[in-house]
Amino acid sequence: MKEERSTWRVSTILLILLFIALAVLAIFPLFALTLASLKPSKELLRFGLNLKIQPDVMSLKNYLFLFSASAKKYFIWYKNSLLITGLYTVLCLLFSSMVGFGLGMYNFKGKNIVFTMVLVVMMVPVEIIILPLYKLTIAMKTINTIAGVILPFVVAPLPVFFFRQYVTGLPKDFMDAARIDGCSEYGAYFRIMLPLMKPAFGAMAILQAMASWNNFLWPLIVLRTDDKLTLPIGLASLLTPYGNNYDILIAGSVLAILPIFVLFIFFQRYFISGLTVGGVKG
Template identity: 70%
Template sequence: MVGKKRNWAVTIPLVILFLLFAVFSLFPLFALILASLKPSTELLRFGLNLRLDWDLMSLKNYSFIFQGASDYFLWYRNSIVFTVLFTVLCLLLSAMVGYGLAMYQFRLKNTIFLLVLIVMMIPVEIIMLPLYKLMIGLKLINTVWGVILPFVVAPIPIFFFRQYLGGVPKDFMDAARVDGCSEYGIFVRVMMPLMAPAFAAMAILQAMNSWNNFLWPMIVLRTNDMLTLPIGLSSLLTPYGNNYDILIAGSVLAILPILIVFLFFQRYFIEGMTAGGVKG
């Protein structure tokens, strides 16, 4: 009984503390939602705040978006297409590279892994100009592939999958070979199901990075019908008028896809991150 009382004495304050942290972290989101219901004049006067002024709050900003007065849903569709293609290709290709580095022995294996670590340390901004010239040479400017291909095999997912597979016994591969499975079949039928937590963790992170990506798409994309949501929303701010009300309402709707992805994969997220952070 004494031990249970001590456990409760420690657990209850921790639960209260974490609840306070959770409520505090949700304040910006709550303020953003409230701001999306107010006119721009109110935002310019008081900024983001938690004031509940029912006389000023309405759904006019959202109705403006849904009435098609801007290209918002065109940008939304482009962002979804870019994010889905990038996430699927990045997970598949990076997982194959990480799998090869973790499970096979070959010449220059450690050198290749060292190069992956070096690329992780290089800021993306440094290689923007060479990448841009490469996209011009390949005639991929203002295309989906011009946005996706330069980063589709990313060093961070490669490192993550390599570390995750370092804790997977190679006996699974040997057993599959005995059963007559090919090397590609081993990866698809045996290893990929075992890598489900790692795929889920990386799916959340890579989808979020692609969805919020601003600088590279802004450099590559030229026409309005190809713009992604971050670039399209930024175009609402001009020297001739700042549509903060529409911008904030659009930002609230932009949160939904990433929220759905996280809720869908959250059961695997912690497991994948903790398993991928250590080498077995």
């Protein structure tokens, strides 16, 4: 027994050390980026990203510039990204969860075929369908609009698959009880089943919001004017053949991390439980 306990303690300590090392590796780029955002552009060009703390050259000038009138476009891009990410996340979770719920809770003809199609779409890179999506966006007259960025991906295969897997582990007795009480199918979903799916919603909220926030290719194709650009595109526009504003770019990138960081803080409990439970159901 003592040998088993000592072995368990050693393995636990080694596991903790491993996770600490992984955490340091994950934090390292963020720390280097934060230090770089406090330095002038000439220091970045000379030494690149590093962990040197130089109080004599470090200041908040880059951040003060972002909050000045000269950089008003930055917060327009920030607002556009927040709006697109918020709308996309809400709509994607709503419609994808309904599709996944239907595939997991109901039995109907062609159910397995539909689910197989979802799996096939998951394996198709988005770059392959960019051209037909672009033609569809032109036909719908949604070029240079928020709708053009959101609508083509509002029902995503990954959330559909995840919600379907999660729903298959929920007891169908709740639905039967709701029907007996005279509740409609939509009423049973929103009042009974949706609260039971909170962990799945928390996990997918973080993943889909992060994907939308960092999305570059599709908004770059759809959006045309400066006042419609999202943050990743706007920050990329700071690098031109006529000058590279690395100091402003890095400071803007640090501020761009904050929404996803705050989102994860609020939903981390649901994120962990959702991935754990949803990954083994079905």
